[in-house]
Amino acid sequence: MLIRDVLTLTQAQIFSPDSKSSLVEAVFDIDVQIGLSADLMSDVLLAESNRGLLVTGLINPQIIRTAEMSDIVAILLVRGKKPLTETCKLAQETGIPILGTKMSMFEACGRLHVAGLVSSFRQNS
Amino acid sequence: MGQDDVTGIISRGEELAYDLKIEQVMTREVKVVAPTTPIMRMLELFQEEHIRGVPVVSQNQLEGVITLENLLQSWRRGTHDSDIVADCMDQKMVTVNTFDPIIEALKVLTQTKSDQLTVIDKNGQLAGIITKGDVTRGLLSALQRDRHSEEVKRYRASYLFEDISSDRTSLILRYHIKARDFTKGGSASSSIKRALLQLGAPPQIARRCGIAIYEAEINLIIHTTNGGEIRVEIEPHQIVMETSDKGPGIENIELVMQPGYSTATDEIRALGFGAGMGLKNIQRCVDEMQLESIPDQGTKLVMKPKAGSKEWAFIREPTPNQGTKLVMKINLQPEDTFSKEIVTT
Ligand SMILES: Nc1ncnc2c1ncn2[C@@H]1O[C@H](COP(=O)(O)OP(=O)(O)OP(=O)(O)O)[C@@H](O)[C@H]1O
Ligand SMILES: [Mg+2]
Numbered sequence: 001m002l003i004r005d006v007l008t009l010t011q012a013q014i015f016s017p018d019s020k021s022s023l024v025e026a027v028f029d030i031d032v033q034i035g036l037s038a039d040l041m042s043d044v045l046l047a048e049s050n051r052g053l054l055v056t057g058l059i060n061p062q063i064i065r066t067a068e069m070s071d072i073v074a075i076l077l078v079r080g081k082k083p084l085t086e087t088c089k090l091a092q093e094t095g096i097p098i099l100g101t102k103m104s105m106f107e108a109c110g111r112l113h114v115a116g117l118v119s120s121f122r123q124n125s
Numbered sequence: 126m127g128q129d130d131v132t133g134i135i136s137r138g139e140e141l142a143y144d145l146k147i148e149q150v151m152t153r154e155v156k157v158v159a160p161t162t163p164i165m166r167m168l169e170l171f172q173e174e175h176i177r178g179v180p181v182v183s184q185n186q187l188e189g190v191i192t193l194e195n196l197l198q199s200w201r202r203g204t205h206d207s208d209i210v211a212d213c214m215d216q217k218m219v220t221v222n223t224f225d226p227i228i229e230a231l232k233v234l235t236q237t238k239s240d241q242l243t244v245i246d247k248n249g250q251l252a253g254i255i256t257k258g259d260v261t262r263g264l265l266s267a268l269q270r271d272r273h274s275e276e277v278k279r280y281r282a283s284y285l286f287e288d289i290s291s292d293r294t295s296l297i298l299r300y301h302i303k304a305r306d307f308t309k310g311g312s313a314s315s316s317i318k319r320a321l322l323q324l325g326a327p328p329q330i331a332r333r334c335g336i337a338i339y340e341a342e343i344n345l346i347i348h349t350t351n352g353g354e355i356r357v358e359i360e361p362h363q364i365v366m367e368t369s370d371k372g373p374g375i376e377n378i379e380l381v382m383q384p385g386y387s388t389a390t391d392e393i394r395a396l397g398f399g400a401g402m403g404l405k406n407i408q409r410c411v412d413e414m415q416l417e418s419i420p421d422q423g424t425k426l427v428m429k430p431k432a433g434s435k436e437w438a439f440i441r442e443p444t445p446n447q448g449t450k451l452v453m454k455i456n457l458q459p460e461d462t463f464s465k466e467i468v469t470t
Contacts (some may be wrong), residue, residue: 063313
């Protein structure tokens with residue numbers, strides 16, 4: 001699923017890169033292959049996450065680090081949350097875009113899933 | 126886009142800006158006009174196509190370029206209905222070459238304050254146009270390829286193990302981690318993961334190592350009194366990652382290894398940690414894990430990553446077109462592999 005579709009489905013906006021930057025256009029075409037949602041980072045790190053979209057209510061820089069470590073390619077913040085300044089800075093540095101929707105986690109994930117974004121399965125350890 | 130954005134991306138993609146050629150990012154399908162096109166038609170064209178300039182071509186020869194600016198100038202002078210493109214185009218146009226690095230295009234774009242440049246090939250023929258947008262898109266997708274594909278650039282660093290001869294060569298990375306420093310938290314792990322990729326480790330191995338060392342780094346930040354040290358030793362045949370700290374230590378190793386067990390406070394949980402899954406997660410990512418601790422004295426965690434295949438070595442393999450490529454393979458000797466056991470002292 002393309003970020004373009006994620007934006008439409010969840011009526012989301014882009015926090016990073018800056019909306020004035022022409023990088024925004026490139027973000028539309030990023031392809032996400034699985035979805036994960038969590039508010040605890042270890043739960044994210046435990047899941048299959050390659051080329052994933054992370055849906056979360058957390059806004060601190062650790063979401064970017066976590067994404068970086070687990071090859072997550074984009075982050076969607078829920079419940080109208082806005083990322084911290086440091087989070088945006090790190091997002092810019094690492095090239096991981098941050099989107100935001102006013103929807104609840106449940107609603108956002110539900111819509112994405114119905115539209116075909118598959119769930120990351122939890123690996124048995 | 127602002128100059129600052131361009132500069133920001135360059136600082137990280139600097140190397141790419143020198144490596145990527147203009148022809149890799151330019152727009153090839155370019156609208157061109159004949160020198161005989163009436164000026165009146167030009168304005169319509171600019172509006173229809175949302176562009177600000179097009180190359181002027183006659184019999185396959187690049188004659189010049191016509192921009193919105195040229196049209197405005199010609200209007201100021203007073204345009205006649207009969208005026209054609211040849212009357213007001215720029216013959217002295219700024220061009221760049223297909224084979225120039227994109228840093229060159231950026232320099233010229235900035236110097237001339239132009240929106241776009243005409244790109245010519247080695248025979249001086251029109252090859253395309255390049256805009257700042259093309260450059261940033263090109264850099265962005267290159268950065269992404271860089272992060273995600275197996276075609277990650279094998280840097281000079283990868284020659285380390287090839288060219289230096291010794292009985293045992295290894296590369297040691299050390300980091301000091303401060304307690305409670307959440308803003309910088311994870312930056313050591315990020316550098317380690319990047320180093321592994323630069324050395325030619327397959328992305329999957331780099332991801333597992335990254336996840337394991339990140340969990341360990343965060344544990345140093347959250348659970349220690351005065352932070353701790355990370356030490357990663359990379360050898361052609363193995364990677365050993367270690368964290369150590371001077372307290373408070375762990376009373377019951379078996380207990381902390383249980384999934385879901387955590388002593389993290391609500392404050393820490395609000396930051397996204399404290400699921401009690403970190404150590405379990407490390408165990409999943411590595412082949413060997415040793416957790417030793419003496420209460421009040423400190424904790425030491427040793428991790429040896431899981432190998433995708435059973436071979437782990439730097440081997441150089443020729444690639445069809447681009448010189449040599451480095452492949453990292455993993456080869457664990459049977460005696461190196463011990464089961465996932467936890468050593469308690
Ligand atoms: N370096 C350390 N020093 C002291 N105690 C530690 C250390 N590392 C881990 N612990 C203890 O082990 C527990 C479990 O650690 P683990 O990493 O599995 O989970 P967590 O850090 O609490 O949560 P999560 O990693 O899921 O965010 C911690 O809550 C803490 O009590
Ligand atoms: Mg932990």
